[in-house]
Amino acid sequence: MIKELKSPLRVVLENYGRINPESIEEYITQDGYEAVRKVLREMRPKQVLSEIKTSGLQGRGGAAFPTGLKWEFTAKVKDIPKYIICNADEGEPGTFKDRAILEGDPHKIIEGMIIAGYAVGANYGYIYIRGEYLLSINRFNKALKQAREHRFLGEDVLGSGFNFQIEIHQGAGSYVCGEETALMESLEGKRGNPRFKPPFPSSSGLWGKPTIINNVETLANIAPIILKGADWFRTFGTKECPGTKVYTISGQVKETGLIEAPMGITLREIIIDHAQGMRDSKFKMAQVGGAVGAILGEDMLDVPLDYHSLREKGLVLGSGAILVMDETTCALDMLKCFLKFFKRESCGKCIPCRVGTKKLLELATAISQGKGKEDDIDLILYTAKVMQKTSLCALGQSLILPISTILKYFRKEITEHIKGRCPTGVCKI
């Protein structure tokens, strides 16, 4: 089990570590499947949509799109069949929250998917779990079997006349498949190449049919919202970003693990109160939101970590991954590491990303070996900007953020390498 650092609040993780995740009976004793019962017996689909919309829940995969609105789009489309997809292809470096939820409370996701299906008129759901998450796949399989036995899944769920099935799709190792249209291609048995948008999945998704695709953590919020109400949900977090967020902390801090906190907790609070401070050396920077996330320096320690506050500063919260780095870390070495990741994971469909990721890594590597030229740093920035404007999907478009923010803080340190010196002594020049 993943270590949970004293969470100030538990909505998504309410059962995490407290019940046996392989026992549906234990889940039921914690009001499990009560939300499904309530929805099927007392609410019309429109009321469910309205409750989720009022809650202000935003997609927890990183894009923060309002969940209620997404559901409404699909509900309004006349075309059938419709599909629900749970995106459990968690591949963002530093992120392990979806794994924790799947391993610790799989029934909560099943419940969220059933409710989504009822709300938009879909009778079939897929959960796309990355191939490396074998325990998650195993637990989810068991949970599905139990849910079918208890008639929460299948024909005529709880005698309501509503049918809903869920099937697992196991990923085969690809970061870009976390992108929603790439994931659908992959679910269709093809290469995980992203599609052009529009059309958007809400009207034309899996096999060209209306599809809702939600992240694991988003779906884990659904049952609590239905049971306790949108107003209750809005008492947590900020006005613009209600609810909680599961943050995952890794890197050079004393305690790594995950916490659930109200939206808007600061980096300083996370590092000092929850991760018990830095491990060996002083704080240098943190990357927030995974490999595509921004680098935050000391001046950002008190910025609220919610979608809205970060967006106002041109940053992103993304998946909520927090990678903390201390003074022994070389900024250029880390940049090279991010770039290597992107080069490996670029799907190769569009040229800006395919060629760009390779060029960026070559430039950064040359600088780290003392073979860089003065204007190479500007060339890196320019290349990333071109990629932002011309790439097909978020992978190529997002590189600009880690690059521009790391340069904002550490341009001087990186330039030192061109002069033949790595200030931290990490790069061998």
Place this chain on the structure above:
Amino acid sequence: MKLRNKEKDVIALLRKSQSVSKHNYITEDELKFIAQEAGVSYSEVYGVATFYSLFSLKPRGEYVIRVCESGPCHLMGAKSIFKVLEKELKIKVGETTVDDKFTLEEVSCLGICNEAPAMMINEKVYGNLTPQKIREILRELRKKK
């Protein structure tokens, strides 16, 4: 309603084929067979097989060691993990030992960042790695016949 047909799903068929291979890979004949089964062209199956990192078209060892080289693991010393493994196994990343026992691979995030540096050997996860821990793990696996 269109549903995924597991019998014709290329990814599922590739996984099945690789799982029964003693050397953790998919042969050319298998690719051709899968193309027939799924009713798609050979090139499409080849495209899918080479897209996903969990598939290999090259014979690999009995144990595939997949070491994470993403941000958190890199920061926590993945480089030294590679060094120890390369030295112990006498191979480089991407290679297989002469006795066909081990293959060493470098992979993207495995989602075990709270226990960085981390790796997977076949289906098993290993975290908080140290050189000593790695030597012990290899010793155990070498003992197995």
